[in-house]
Amino acid sequence: MMPPTEPASSDPSGLIRLLRDGRQWSVSELAATTGVARSTVSQRLDMLSALGLISRAEPGSSTGGRPPKRVALLADARLVLAFDIGASHAHVGVASITREILAHRRIAIDIAAGPDHVLGQVTEVADDLLDGLGRDRSVVLATGVGLPGPVHAATGRPVRPPIMPGWDGYDVPGWLHSRDGIPAFVDNDVNLAALGEHDRFGVGVDNFLYVKVATGIGAGIISGGMLLRGAQGIAGDIGHVRVSRGEGVFCSCGNEGCLEALAAGPAIARSLREAGIEVTSSREVVARVDAGDVNAIQAVRQAGRDLGEVLSASISFLNPSVIAIGGRMAGAGEHLIAGVREVVYRRAMPLATVGLEIRTARSGERAGLMGATALAADHALSPAGLLALAARQHV
Amino acid sequence: MMPPTEPASSDPSGLIRLLRDGRQWSVSELAATTGVARSTVSQRLDMLSALGLISRAEPGSSTGGRPPKRVALLADARLVLAFDIGASHAHVGVASITREILAHRRIAIDIAAGPDHVLGQVTEVADDLLDGLGRDRSVVLATGVGLPGPVHAATGRPVRPPIMPGWDGYDVPGWLHSRDGIPAFVDNDVNLAALGEHDRFGVGVDNFLYVKVATGIGAGIISGGMLLRGAQGIAGDIGHVRVSRGEGVFCSCGNEGCLEALAAGPAIARSLREAGIEVTSSREVVARVDAGDVNAIQAVRQAGRDLGEVLSASISFLNPSVIAIGGRMAGAGEHLIAGVREVVYRRAMPLATVGLEIRTARSGERAGLMGATALAADHALSPAGLLALAARQHV
Structure with a gap:
């Protein structure tokens, strides 16, 4: 179906994506694989060459015929x-x-x-x-x-x-x-983390959700292979969705019952302090979980349930096939994920969870x-x- | 940014979209407006002509020069x-x-x-x-x-x-x-209604949500100009998102507190019957609202609030600039929308609602x-x- 507007692609021919693998390519191979005319591929390569971005190698001939020149991206020339x-x-x-x-x-x-x-x-x-x-x-x-x-x-x-x-x-x-x-290009950090995690650990997955749980909670959404931004660039800003446990819990945004006010790192630390356990940071919460502190594990699991409530709704909207949870609190590993799964599998429609993978993000703090x-x-x-x-x- | 995958477009040059307006175009105008080479435009037009899809008109010359041939799509030839x-x-x-x-x-x-x-x-x-x-x-x-x-x-x-x-x-x-x-092409009816409403009444809006409230409740989502489908084609299936008023209300899906079980036409009719008012269909509910029946108005407004709760979350995920509400229950007009707005403006983040328009869908049952x-x-x-x-x- 014709989309109402066509998103701009910066690599319409897919040429760069092929060269990015570091292999040496001939013009014929590039033309055949991208489906772009040889002449267009050649023009593009001439430009890359003039800019010092590719090397052209003349491989030693063993057959007597003239073997084709091969090109490769000079990965760290620039x-x-x-x-x-x-x-x-x-x-x-x-x-x-x-x-x-x-x-x-x-x-x-x-x-x-x-x-x-x-x-x-x-x-x-x-x-x-x-x-x-x-x-x-x-x-x-x-x-x-x-x-x-x-x-x-x-x-x-x-x-x-x-x-x-x-x-x-x-x-x-x-x-x-x-x-x-x-030239510089700027985006929201969670969108970029989603792009980073997807680029490395979500290749081939077109419907992908990255959730960061740290001082705040936010999500980066890839749907139909595209990063969603929304009208003001705040698509995925899920920290202030209301959760059912939130009555009487006030958020810094001025509202009541926001996800962030219950399930972000500072909220988990606060709930532990209310139980008489002195923790001041997300890092300390994660350390206590690692040490097997049952209060900390329970608090993290409950935060996972709150997050699961919001993610259940997101699954109805977006029908992703992978949800990757990152950020400092994802360091608490399976306890957070377990809470998320518990609620998602209870709340979401069976068809939406058939092929759904909920996992910890793999790219860590470098996402x-x-x-x-x-x-x-x-x-x-x-x-x-x-x-x-x-x-x-x-x- | 390069999207992880490039969505297929059925009209990459935008040529058809121009011809669709019914005006007569010259090859030069088409080439200049689409940015496609004249020769490519000519080839494409030759094909359309051979297929009997366009007419070529030789306008009478008044200047003595040779005026360019003009083409137009033969709208109902096919x-x-x-x-x-x-x-x-x-x-x-x-x-x-x-x-x-x-x-x-x-x-x-x-x-x-x-x-x-x-x-x-x-x-x-x-x-x-x-x-x-x-x-x-x-x-x-x-x-x-x-x-x-x-x-x-x-x-x-x-x-x-x-x-x-x-x-x-x-x-x-x-x-x-x-x-x-x-050849035949099939999609979910709510996705198509979203496409229909957007095609006619949402042109230029890239982040658009269409919600159908009838026997069930579903949404069609256009984000970044693209219709979202999700991994299994069920993106926008919001009828079974849990709402806070839903405790003890069981849904046909086997779960508790689903939006559809509280705010779809049959649920509104049931709540009126429980108040002793005999209505059997969504149509009758709408008729009572039209007649000014205060119980029916209150029930529809409450359904709007339930819907608003779910749409508040959708706004955090998708950051749309227009939400159009259609389906039989949208016939109850401003009362449903008023309930939606009441909750959305209370719950959603101010930035997300600055430019947000929430309105009744205009394409009616033909969407x-x-x-x-x-x-x-x-x-x-x-x-x-x-x-x-x-x-x-x-x-």
Whole structure:
């Protein structure tokens, strides 16, 4: 069926996706596999070659005939930067254009210090990492940035982010681009984590839900193979869905009974303190679960049930085949998942749970960084990205 | 960003969408507006012409120069059939390839009579409607079919539909195609109603939710411009999401507290009967609301609140900008919507409701038929559809 609008694809021919595997390809193989005309493939390769992004190898001939030239993406001839910015820390990475993270550092930040300060910090670390690799900004094609709040994806500007004073409407891509001339792309951190987890551990799964349970709770949704953003870029913002256990429990948003107010890390820690157990952070809750503390296990399992209630509804809306649960609290492993499963299998329709896998996310705390890398690499190697690079290099 | 998979588009160039407006176009205008090469546009037009789908007009020249030939789609040279099949009635339509419904009839059916019987009934009515228009099956390019249950969209086979004995896994497109050689495309009726309402009254809105409230409750979701289907084709199946008022209210699905068991037409009628008011159908409930019966108004408003609870969660997941509520109970007008709004504005996050419009669907009971028409016309005019037609006509 014709979709009402056609989503833009940055790799319409699928050529880059093939080259990304690191193998050597001939023009004929690329044309046959993508279904694109040989002449178009050749043109595209000429451009990649002129930009220094591919190598052409003339393999030694053993048959006497003229063997075809073979091409391969020069994975780290050019690089991308990835910033996964949270409320109190940021991950900074330098990656190859084939999405391999070559260097990575986690730093403490304060998001409330404002964009100028925080962006200054992360770009300084990026320079340092580049330096350590013996490279500099001149080989960087794009920067991908995740922020802990709603982002208008087309412009990269935060949209009334609740925990980010000074960032509302701020031109994050503009700040980064004016510093070093490198194009930057920004999205919500949970969307990027969903992209990262999907890119690595959800390949071939078109209906995928990533849920982050940490200081807050949010989800990134891939449906029909596309990342959903919604009208204001806040699709997946599930922390404030009301849960049945929530009567009388007030949330920082001003409402009552929000999922986040019952099942995020701070809420679990609070419920344990109310039972006389001194824990101050999600990390301590997870440590107690690991140590077999039955109160902590029960509290985490109950949080899983609350989350399961909201995810049961999400299954009715979205009918995913995989739900991956990440974030600090996913460190509590099977106890959180067990609570989720308990409610989902009781509440959701049998048909929706037949092929449904609910599991812990595998990419850990680097999910967001992997997603920011994917975002940057995709843009860098898109037709628009390559044209911009050609202009920059006067090719 | 590169989507993990690229959804198929049946009109990649957007050419058909331009021609659909009924205006006369020159090749240059089409090439300039679509961004497709003139030669490609010409090839495509030659094919449409050979298939008898477009007219070429040589406008009288007044300037002395040679004015360009202009082309227009011959809207009703070829037709499509649309079947919107419900549990107890079906809408049968004959439409132009520009989606104008030329003839339409509503008939009583019994879905439980099985596919052979029901498809026999609707195709007979279609023949009769064609006859009334002085046409026959030879000019029909495609058939679009909506069914009241989950459908695997790629194969057109129902997937364990709860109210359709004998239909599970049945090859509906195969039955229709073997009868008359016309390709058929099948989807869930609510998805098609969403498509129909969006096609006519949601143009330019990329994040759109259509909710049908009748004997059951279901939703069709358009997100990022795409109709969401989910892993088993049951995305939007919201009738069995639990609502807070649902304790002790049992649903036909075997669960407790489902939205449908509290807020669908039969549930509202039952609640009125419990208050001593004799109503047996949704239609009678709507009539009482129209007549100003305060008990009926209160019951409908409460159903709106239950629905609002579920839609509040959907807003967190999907962040739509328009929610259109259709189906028989939407006939109760502002009372149902008022209940929905009351809860949504209390529960949903302010940012998500800033630009949100919640309104009654405008396409009435023909929404599904309009969607089935769009489905058929899109397929008929897709490159694959045109190639199939060329083969059929030995062009």
